[in-house]
Amino acid sequence: LKRKIDAGATRAITQFFFEPDTFFRFRDDAAAAGITQEIVPGIMPVMNYASVQRMSAMCGTAVPPWMAHLFEGLDERPAARQLVAATLAAELCRRLYAGGVREFHFYTLNRAELSYAICHLLGLRPRTNAQEIAA
Structure with missing residues (x-):
């Protein structure tokens, strides 16, 4: 990240994560390294737990164990999965x-x-x- 900032990046977007403390630690570590540019958290709503496990494994993101329980039994219930995904995000x-x-x-x-x-x-x-006209 520091090399990209030094090359002129004015902000950064993180890869997806699921625990706020993951982001806060990253932001604090970046600040300690002298990075003052804005770091925007990347949020990925989980619609399919198995898919997010595969994607997470490829990019090194941790999937919290509690998430599996929330999606348990919802494989054939897309509306319920969408509700859980929206609520979590x-x-x-x-x-x-x-x-x-x-x-x-x-x-x-x-x-x-x-x-x-x-x-x-x-x-x-x-x-x-009406709001657009008033603005």
């Missing part, structure tokens, strides 16, 4: 926000509806025409 964002994070990057994997649901859970709504 929104809670992660809330905890990061409480720790001072103000920007998030969502790895949507072409699931716009899921990202919309997460934003809705976080209280973010599209502007209405």
Whole structure:
């Protein structure tokens, strides 16, 4: 990361993670290394536990053991998986926000509806025409 910042990067986006402390440790370590640029957390909603385990293994991201329990028995229930995914991602964002994070990057994997649901859970709504006109 330091080489990229030294080469001119003005901010960084992390790979996905599932525990807020993972991000906070990374951010603190970066600050200790003299990195002052913004570090944006990468959030990936989990729709398929087996798939996220494979992806995590490829990029070295830890999947917390408690996550398996939440998806247990939902293989044939996509609506329930989507609800769990949105709730987990929104809670992660809330905890990061409480720790001072103000920007998030969502790895949507072409699931716009899921990202919309997460934003809705976080209280973010599209502007209405009246709001756009007033702005």
